[in-house]
Amino acid sequence: MGDAEGNVVLLAGGSGLTGGCTLEALLDATDVSRVLAVSRRPLGGEHPRLANRIVQFDRLESQLKGSSCQVAMCCLGTTLRKAGSQERFRAVDVMLTNFHLPRSTLFMLVSAFSGLDTMRRAYAHAIETGYRFYSYGDACLLFPAAADDKTRIE
Numbered sequence: 001m002g003d004a005e006g007n008v009v010l011l012a013g014g015s016g017l018t019g020g021c022t023l024e025a026l027l028d029a030t031d032v033s034r035v036l037a038v039s040r041r042p043l044g045g046e047h048p049r050l051a052n053r054i055v056q057f058d059r060l061e062s063q064l065k066g067s068s069c070q071v072a073m074c075c076l077g078t079t080l081r082k083a084g085s086q087e088r089f090r091a092v093d094v095m096l097t098n099f100h101l102p103r104s105t106l107f108m109l110v111s112a113f114s115g116l117d118t119m120r121r122a123y124a125h126a127i128e129t130g131y132r133f134y135s136y137g138d139a140c141l142l143f144p145a146a147a148d149d150k151t152r153i154e
Ligand SMILES: NC(=O)c1ccc[n+]([C@@H]2O[C@H](COP(=O)([O-])OP(=O)(O)OC[C@H]3O[C@@H](n4cnc5c(N)ncnc54)[C@H](OP(=O)(O)O)[C@@H]3O)[C@@H](O)[C@H]2O)c1
Pocket: 012, 013, 014, 015, 016, 017, 018, 019, 039, 040, 041, 057, 075, 076, 077, 078
């Protein structure tokens, strides 16, 4: 990531499984100067390079006004059961992710979000034009399918 002096990493989801592991790795990394962890409840534990800010995620933009970072990492996630309602489950407005293996649960995830037809077209385009797949490959920014999109996997 370059010079440790200016390497601030914003982390969302530090209270979860993947976010907790990510936080540990970031605090161990010598090239990270500060971790700004945003969460809806205190993370617990202290570290000289950790700043834990309690936020309301639906007001994140205004609550983080004036803050800056070099890298932003998002480890948020939920299930329909945990979220409690379709409306709360569908609160996510965009998703940034890699290109995943066909027939994988992650391909199901993106199809549930953006619709199967859209994802098939996007992946066909990615294969045709030589995008890199899997964890260290290219990323795609996805938008939710319209509510009446019948190809959205439920
Ligand atoms: N576990 C894995 O092996 C794995 C592997 C690859 C990718 N992933 C992906 O990583 C993401 C997180 O998975 P996980 O296993 O770490 O889940 P997890 O342990 O349940 O953690 C979920 C995180 O999201 C936060 N969160 C959930 N709903 C929220 C909401 N409405 N507003 C704000 N924060 C909310 C939780 O905060 P609270 O603590 O406040 O509830 C927690 O920090 C998922 O998208 C998952 O698909 C997981």
